[in-house]
Amino acid sequence: MAATLSFDQLRSILVATATHLPDHRKRPNRIYEMADAALGAFAVFFVQSPSFLAHQQEMQRRQGQNNAQSLFGIDQVPSDPQIRNLLDPIAPEQLATPFWQVFEQLRKGDYLQAYQGYFGRWLCALDGTQYFHSQKIHCPQCTTRVVNGSTHYSHSLVAPLIVAPGENRVIALEPEFVQPQDGCEKQDCELRAAERWLKRNAHHFAAGSMTLLGDDLYCHQPFCELVIEQGQHFIFTCKPDSHQALYQEVALLAKIGGVTEVQQRRWNGQRSEIWCYRHATRVPLRADTKPLYVNWCEVTITDEATGELRYHNAWATDHALTESALHDFVIAARTRWKSENENNNVLKNYGYHLEHNFGHGQKYLALVLVMLNLLAFLFHTALDLCDEQYRRVRTELAARQTFFHDMQALTRYLYFASWQALISFMFTGLELDTDAPSSRRRRANRR
Template identity: 25%
Template structure:
């Protein structure tokens, strides 16, 4: 097979897999979009065509409205888009008009409805902690910065030199899995503190109060395990989780909760449980893990568990390195779950990896998709979160793993580059495509 034919084959695989994922896991997406309130007076396109266009901008990893518009202007790309998604592809100007006008709450609700559907189908149940709790990682990240408060709602910080920076930060709650997937389940935009400027701890914790209320309202009966960094090792966070009936695992550092450190130091050796694990690696290397766990530590009437893991990778060809991971949890630590608590606490990093991926690997989350409208910025963001859900199922599907393993240099970014080439260069057979995506077969995840 020629190199060109191989590239088209890879692009075809990605295209067909996207269709398979949407048909299987997001079958009612268009109907859900059409149920939204349409703010327009003139209606050249269906609302589903405009919102799906905003989602597909990120599915195709276009990185900007201009780049997606350039592809749209190619007649074959637009024809293939219609053949595959059964909808017209509107201009990005038309998409932007509706993004500035439609309610941000409605698009976030659309995202939640999609996630409700995944949960109802039990797609993510096998990734639960102890077959019970869905792991929700919470963290903040920056989206865009500006030289002025263009929307009147920018967060701001003034340096010692008197220079003021305006920006938008967001607090995200993402359902994370053991195979490194992260699905946005709740979004709260961070505001300035009551003192008038951005303060990381104050602003983020206040945003968490609003985000927690939103999550509880949207998913009232979902069994949740919250994963957070050391910023949240405090009484208000613990109480919010307890009030909502959630469990939690918090990264625990030396400067956190002095009274807890003091109680741990005063405990007799008999209160500390120890365990050791050896995990074989490649080339005669192995990972040695020493665990210490303590149960029922009292902090202002709140019972906490303490789990510490000292991990050492020993290899004949490299210097031994020791890493320490320490966590506090509301879950009672015992011989059956101490390792799971530690590993789940470390899964908090999945949300940070997802931020990096969305910013630097095709989605271009830092790009100012709308420079004049905060409403549009938030709506593009929610479209990107839905697109990221779709793409993760595609990337993690076992159907695509052979293509990735066949060439060690092939990356996820390369797969999406081939997808665009396929839409631009090949007449897609809609009959073959429809037959493939409608076949009743399970999407297996790697």
């Protein structure tokens, strides 16, 4: 394995991008650099403290040094209004590069071996989520809808994630925003945003190395054809109501023995379950003179003892389906739910406050701040994968919000010369060491 990917290396990736952000100011008197604004906003999201910069300004006044500079490399600590003014004109794609550079560093360092479990392919879950809604506040990037005569403004995005079965960490990739498009009269939507993302970013993955996961929305022939055109694969939820032609074909095939049925008994760690698979080859995705032919798989899981239904779903895919691969296929397909549980739910409810309006701006601010928030989430994930001390501290504190609260308090009152000094202070304070997996076990042994 390559050398540990440190916080300083991660920070240098962001600094390299931040120092090259375009400066739209016309006045020559520039106290704050664009990098200070971007790194300042990132620091707020990384520490998850809206008051972090104000606290560091106060520390600088009292102690002549501050954690914004030592931890994040901020030269002059800007105020919140200054950050908003400086970042508002910045298009969000200006901050896309760090997502891919962090992913590449993790890949090269062999930290992502567990994420290539489905026949050596990456599983990339696509999911849309709304993060802002108002009937008053809006900007040119808002999507709109009229409900009972009232105009509703909102922001949403498609959040692509690298996921893996049995892995509770997801790797955030560059998002794609649902927003008005130049020269397009139609309202933008999640599926069009996903198309843009795929066209722009498929080259980051070797041909055939990525399988896209998505709900029924993505099981749409033009999008599936685009995935194949880009040299990748797909597993998308496929519902009867929206794919009547496919299910009619499945019903006809079932009458002549063209649908294969397989039953397996499996232990889930607590109880025995019966997994019933049905799968068919080369069925039309839609009623068309030129349909895309896909493979179809359905699974029904019941409790062996009670007969209770535990799970049911079905998918369309371009992957070949064989009896020996059915279980792995379903496990991979079900991993899509991590986009909701391990990403959207965490970002909205467990520390990152994705739906909070940190500043809407007049142009791109609402989008840029989300990019920096997602980068903070990605950096924490990378540290959890790469930094043993960080991982031990996070494990010991258990709740993500407890970790943030401790970090907020420490950086408010104490100066740390580096990130490593901070995490080592927490590691030592929790009485962790390399010989015992947790201080709880050590305390239990003492009792």
